[in-house]
Amino acid sequence: ARLERGLNDSGLDALASFDPRAIFFHSGWRPELPRPGGGKAGVGMVLWKAGGAALAVKVFPGSPADEAGIRAGDVISSVDGKAVSAMPDAVLGSALYGAPGGVFRFAGEKRSGGALNKSLRREFGGAPTVWGFNIPGTRKGYLRIISFSAKTSARIRCEMNDLLDGGASEIIIDLRHNYGGLLEELAASLELFAPGKGPVFRVVSRHPGYSRVYAAPGAGPFAGVKTVLLTDSGTLSRAEIFAAALREWRAAVIMGGT
Template identity: 30%
Template sequence: MESTSGKYEGLGMEIDSRDDYITIVTPMEGTPAYRKGLKSGDKITKINGQSTLDMTTADAAKLMRGPAGTSVNLIIKREGIANELDFEVERAVIELKSVNFYGVIEGTDIGYIRLSRFAEETSHELRDAIVELNGKGINSLIFDLRSNGGGLLQQAVETAELFIEEGKLVVYTRGKFAESERRLYSQRKPLFPDKPLVVLVNEGSASASEIVSGAIQDWDRGIIMGYPTYGKGLVQQVFPIGSDNDVALKLTTAKYYIPSGRCIQKPENQNKDGHGDKIAQTDSTPVDSLKISDKEIYYTNSGRVVYGGGGILPDVELEHEDIYKPIELALERRGVFFDFAVKKFAANPDMTVDLE
């Protein structure tokens, strides 16, 4: 799978369905789509002769993916050009980076790493990034897990062990029966063991992101900042049904728990019993679907109070700001800003991206 293997065979671009046709949102730098000169805003009207009118992005992706070295024909309608363009693009192995960016914040000794997924090469990419940042003399680090929906469990463990001591519990799974419990520990010395660490999370941080941020929080290794996370902590197995494997049964067999004993999964019934102590009623402000007064108390390694109820509650919770007005949100959903940018750059080819 693309999200966990970190690679796939295809053209290398993000697509969307706009105005009844498949539209290129952005070609990834260094990929066949980028080298052939495909641009943001290009409308793909045909793929190998098949019209994309009312086609879903999933169906379009299937048509464009295939063995590396083979070709796919795209008919493109580009803003500002009357005639359609014909592209023959050779497929290649597309490498998807987990670490989208890392560097030192200008004028400081603070490092920053942005991680978008937990795929097969995630821990290797992170190790390379941390080694380089350490070499540049950083004294603190911002680790950005916002909108990271997770991925491979083993990569979550290997990521956590970059920051917490060797031999520490990272996560465990618990099913219906006690003997099914499985515990995973950090097995290497950390590369960034004791300097200040801030982990950024939001509502899109899920699964492996919650394992990592939860372990860091429970071992008091760093500060979690942002918004309450998604609460996705189910261990599921997929069982093919039928001879052609087109249908499968997804069965939940266990749940993920972090070192303090908190379950990552947000319960469907918020009144279910947990494994923590019930909190006395207070007048606390709610931070998500449950008020603090309804949550269970757990404790970090140093005895600091943290709360259960699913997901990870940040140590420093930010207030949501209404950055956009309703009319601006409506325009964004309709793709008006994207369409304007496409037309503006088509009409002004010498314009640079840093325009004001």
Template identity: 25%
Template sequence: MNRKQIILAISLFILASFVAGTGMTYYLNAEGRSASSDNTIQQLGKFSRIFSIVKNNYVFEENSDSLITSAIRGMLKSLDPHSIYMDKNLYNDLMIMTQGKFGGIGIQISTSDGYPVVIAPIEGTPAYKLGIIAGDKITKIENEDTHNKSLESIVSKLRGIPGTKVHITIQRVGIKDPINYTIVRDYIKVRSVPYATTLDSHYVYIRLTNFSQTASPEVGKALDSLVNGTTKGIILDLRFNPGGLITEAQKVAGYFLPRNSTVVSTRGRMSGIDKVYRTINFKTYTDIPMTVLVDRGSASASEIVSGAIQDWDRGLIIGDTTYGKGSVQTVFPLGPKEALKLTTARYYTPSGRCIDKELRGDTIVDTFTTIGGLSRLITSAGGIIPDVVIPYRKLSSTEIQLAKDNM
């Protein structure tokens, strides 16, 4: 492949990516104008020259596809932890997480400072039962250092046949020594509402563990079966809920807010990404007092719902400050088995707060007021700060050992 062919291939790849992801001519044209600038052409030319030099002169022969893939991953790594190239394994994992089940240990991870970090364990899974918590940094898998390893390679090592074991080492905030775990993989079933009941005959409790495609139907079913004329309150438990689909957050919030209320808005540079999501459910439970439980493992869609409830003065938020993931990712299919997941927007709560801590790049804390009539002061300080704060409590060495022994 000569230099001109490489430039053409790269240019076509860039354009094809956006066509496959959006299907909008306007967006394709906008990118085409940007890509035609002299500086962009020069930079692509530089890349093709370096590629050619490496391909023809490096001491070991390298596969062209691997070199291009590494270049793509390097580009995305410079953006943020959530913008990634998804090979067939990661793309399949994404489909499974929103639709089905898989074999693994039961955690959702991101990256921070080059290490995989637990966003939240999935309730009822091996990792959850052993006491792994949000914020745990995975430093080793099978005694192999995880620093600067790709997210797909980390996921591949953690996933596996149910019944097999995997050994990991974590570093936990507030604990000096690393903690070693031997975890037996199991089938990880993606269920949104594993538990719902009535407490003291008058208080409906709903445990919501994710915002997959079944979240709003399962919440609606629980409300429909448990709420009655004697119900005095609703408790929505979003602890260790790492989020999911923004449309499911919109629908879940719709059970508790008046129809046509703003739930969240998104703002970005991509055509069509600026959008206001409003409640759309026909059946609501707006006249019943409610409490939302959150912690540092409550992220993304969990923060959308809790932020909307707080902004509208609809209920009381109780727990620890949430994770602070206020960004939106769009999946651009690159073919039947691969895709680009790119951060395309930030989301804002109804009062205008952006609670993202990962993309802020500053320490500015803005103050807002709630819009439901009470005009309470609230902030955008990287996460949803509860109305009643119950700080995270560090586990004692005995509690950690008991958790590791699965007692």
């Protein structure tokens, strides 16, 4: 009733007094949601440049690279006939990730032996919300978390186990442009790093009478693992809570802006 009276008296300006973040959309307007990744597509692999070539450190299942038979450990020495050693990182990156439909020829050597010569087309999809790889020549692992959507916690557990089994003693967790996700998945993900039994975060509504505490049943399997968190201005919502919790547990150093 108060809102109705306010709208009758002051029009749309009254919305700000009830909710400063409220936005009015004219009837008939429909938002167009952007594709994941900002409309960009990829070939489905991650390369690590070293020694005049690029090592495939991650190939996403079901991606163009995977379907072409490229595997982690394969070496890429040229793209479209140009030596990787002479290519700036941005140019090499544009062959991996950019507008859909671009076709590039990757040549090099298979890890198992023999020549590699494949044409790959950038396509949408293929990259999971969580993925990682062991950084060559180091005892560090890299873990990318794009969002806390369904099954994120299970994927984190799987990727973390692979990184630690691969010899990593420190994990770089990339939360840049992580837009948030599900509270339940955030809680389950934090449980993996919790130092012991107890609350991990609390949700409080601006409306009286509602709050909920999410708690860990005990120490998580990755409690005590040294981590570095990468953040930026696109690290939002649930990702901010994740970063704050790990920092308060003295389990992480945060690098980057907010």
